[in-house]
Amino acid sequence: MVRGPRKPSRPALKSRSPALKFPQRPSFPPHKKACNTIPPSPTSPPSLAIYAQLDLVISLIPHLSLAMAPAPQKTRPTAQQSGTTKTGKPKTTAQQASGADSAMAKKRSIENAPIGDVALKRRRALAAAGAPPPDPDNDPQGGATEEDDDSDGVRPKDPVWAAAMWNLDATSSEVSRQTRGIQKPYKQARGLARQLSEYLDPTQILTYGVSFHFEDAADRPGCTSLECNDDVVAEVVWPQFLKYMPELEAHLDYLADNPPLIAIIGAFISAVAMKVRSDDLGRLNDRIVALCDIDDEKHILAVKDNRGWQDARTGRLLCPLRYLPKFEADPARFCTHVRNRLVRIFSTDYPSFLYDLSLVDQSDAKLGLLRGAALVNCYKSIMMGKSSVYNATGRAPRGQKSVATEYNIESVNLHNIIYVSLLARSALSDQEWTDVYGKFWKAENVVFSIMEIAFNFPEWHADLIRWWNRQIFGDDNELDSDTEREMMGSAFYTIMAQKNGDNNDNNNDNDDNDNNEASASGSSGAMEAASE
Numbered sequence: 001m002v003r004g005p006r007k008p009s010r011p012a013l014k015s016r017s018p019a020l021k022f023p024q025r026p027s028f029p030p031h032k033k034a035c036n037t038i039p040p041s042p043t044s045p046p047s048l049a050i051y052a053q054l055d056l057v058i059s060l061i062p063h064l065s066l067a068m069a070p071a072p073q074k075t076r077p078t079a080q081q082s083g084t085t086k087t088g089k090p091k092t093t094a095q096q097a098s099g100a101d102s103a104m105a106k107k108r109s110i111e112n113a114p115i116g117d118v119a120l121k122r123r124r125a126l127a128a129a130g131a132p133p134p135d136p137d138n139d140p141q142g143g144a145t146e147e148d149d150d151s152d153g154v155r156p157k158d159p160v161w162a163a164a165m166w167n168l169d170a171t172s173s174e175v176s177r178q179t180r181g182i183q184k185p186y187k188q189a190r191g192l193a194r195q196l197s198e199y200l201d202p203t204q205i206l207t208y209g210v211s212f213h214f215e216d217a218a219d220r221p222g223c224t225s226l227e228c229n230d231d232v233v234a235e236v237v238w239p240q241f242l243k244y245m246p247e248l249e250a251h252l253d254y255l256a257d258n259p260p261l262i263a264i265i266g267a268f269i270s271a272v273a274m275k276v277r278s279d280d281l282g283r284l285n286d287r288i289v290a291l292c293d294i295d296d297e298k299h300i301l302a303v304k305d306n307r308g309w310q311d312a313r314t315g316r317l318l319c320p321l322r323y324l325p326k327f328e329a330d331p332a333r334f335c336t337h338v339r340n341r342l343v344r345i346f347s348t349d350y351p352s353f354l355y356d357l358s359l360v361d362q363s364d365a366k367l368g369l370l371r372g373a374a375l376v377n378c379y380k381s382i383m384m385g386k387s388s389v390y391n392a393t394g395r396a397p398r399g400q401k402s403v404a405t406e407y408n409i410e411s412v413n414l415h416n417i418i419y420v421s422l423l424a425r426s427a428l429s430d431q432e433w434t435d436v437y438g439k440f441w442k443a444e445n446v447v448f449s450i451m452e453i454a455f456n457f458p459e460w461h462a463d464l465i466r467w468w469n470r471q472i473f474g475d476d477n478e479l480d481s482d483t484e485r486e487m488m489g490s491a492f493y494t495i496m497a498q499k500n501g502d503n504n505d506n507n508n509d510n511d512d513n514d515n516n517e518a519s520a521s522g523s524s525g526a527m528e529a530a531s532e
Contacts, residue, residue: 154257161247162254168264170271185245186272191407192244193273194280194383196237197415197451198422199444201230202273203266208234209241209248210255210262228448228455237415244407280382281423281433288427291377291389292317292353308430309335317374317428320349321360341438347445353428354421366453366460370417376471378424379417383409384472412468414454414461418447 156162164181170189177183196202208222208231217223222235242249255262284291289301294313300306307314312331315338319327323343327334337343354375359368380388385402403409409416422443426433435443454461 154254156254157250158247162251162261165261165265168268170268170275185268187407188244189269189272190276191409192240192269193276194403194407194409194419195240195244195413195416196273197418197447198273198277199447200233200237200415201266202241202269203263204230205234205237205241206248206255206262206266209238210252213238213249213252228452232455233451240413277423277433281426284378284382284423284427287381287386288378288424291381292374292428305430307428309338310430311335314428317353318351318425320345321352321355322349324352344440345438346440347442348449349441350446351425353424366457369453370421370450370464371467375417375421375424376468378427379412379420379468379472382420382423383416410473412465412472414451414465417468418450422446 160181164185167180168182168185169176169180170186172180172182174183177186212220212222220231220235222231222233225232248255285304289296294301296302296313301311301314308318309315312335315331315335316324316327319334323334334343338345350369353372354370356368356371356373359371361367377389383402383404385400388402429437431437454464
């Protein structure tokens with residue numbers, strides 16, 4: 001009676017271990033029925049061929065006993081074993097000892113096999129499978145290909161910095177940042193975030209810098225563009241990236257060779273910028289009523305839900321300049337119309353708190369823009385500290401550093417003016433930070449519209465920045481004639497002028513110094529002496 005193949009009692013389970021992949025599967029002779037194809041004698045040529053090929057394949061898998069779990073062995077009862085096993089003569093003690101010695105010798109020979117034989121078997125197996133032969137000079141390990149060799153890639157000049165960049169994570173805590181070695185990049189990104197306006201793309205700016213940093217100005221698209229676009233913005237902002245992250249300049253080639261790292265750094269800067277905005281906005285929300293000099297004795301506006309178009313006082317600051325006459329005619333009615341979406345406010349309708357209304361001129365709409373007193377106070381409060389708004393020294397409280405001191409902010413630029421403008425508008429409104437208000441107002445359009453004005457009116461832009469630096473840092477080196485005359489009457493210059501006069505009396509009518517230069521006298525001489 002011929003028995004058919006036995007069906008498995010359950011479907012076969014798929015292995016979870018990774019399958020070994022070869023360039024080309026080794027070819028074996030077909031053996032659908034092992035009993036008919038392979039003769040029982042182990043010395044027959046087909047059996048030896050298959051055994052040799054299996055031996056080569058097994059040699060490619062080191063420590064097979066560790067990689068694969070042993071198959072479970074079925075144990076039979078003692079009675080069943082005794083019934084099925086063949087009876088034979090028991091081995092003597094000498095035979096058992098000799099068998100153990102031979103097994104140990106065979107095990108030692110396998111463990112002590114020379115490495116060259118294993119490598120030789122591996123190369124022969126790969127050659128039989130169709131893999132390219134290894135290069136004995138450049139690739140000592142058999143089977144490796146040129147694609148596995150990364151020696152041609154650009155290596156970082158500072159491997160520690162490169163490892164930190166690949167390990168960036170804006171969501172990590174301070175302890176985790178210290179452990180991962182990214183505390184310094186995190187602080188750099190916080191300083192950089194306050195020099196940028198919202199809605200800029202750090203990844204695009206990094207890509208521009210990596211591509212065109214070493215190019216001449218005539219070859220950089222940001223310098224030759226006739227309209228304001230992303231390249232122009234990147235050209236202006238790229239120096240701030242190098243200021244706060246100076247390691248970038250030394251690794252431009254490395255970044256160019258690793259584009260994914262550019263995306264990682266850009267995403268990290270964007271995520272940190274969102275945290276910085278949240279921190280600055282939280283402080284400004286508590287101070288905005290005082291910074292805008294709003295009379296609120298009953299502290300109604302201390303509740304944010306009462307601000308914005310819910311109250312005429314904050315509504316006036318948010319009112320676009322062109323609608324101010326209508327607002328002044330009936331503030332309550334105008335605020336109601338805005339809440340009911342009966343008044344269209346566009347992204348290009350700048351709120352009145354951005355203006356110095358005393359400079360507004362119908363013939364020149366740029367006059368007074370971005371010079372509002374409330375805007376200046378908000379900038380000082382964020383960058384210089386709360387005390388700088390209310391006292392002349394502008395110093396932060398003892399033991400505390402201002403943001404400008406902590407992050408080395410030494411000048412004002414258009415982008416951080418826009419940054420503070422959006423924060424102030426959000427603090428004055430009755431809503432939390434939002435990118436869109438109504439159907440026609442988008443914060444992103446506000447940013448790029450102001451940048452386009454600055455691009456098309458460079459003289460206005462330069463004068464605006466000079467004015468802001470005088471307001472924030474007091475770096476006006478030009479003294480008018482009245483101020484200079486008043487300063488010359490101070491005690492210091494009077495004493496220095498007297499000393500200069502005494503020296504002139506003792507010069508024996510010789511008014512030339514050793515360098516044959518006429519000595520200065522009077523107030524001008526005092527100025528030179530003071531400068532020396």
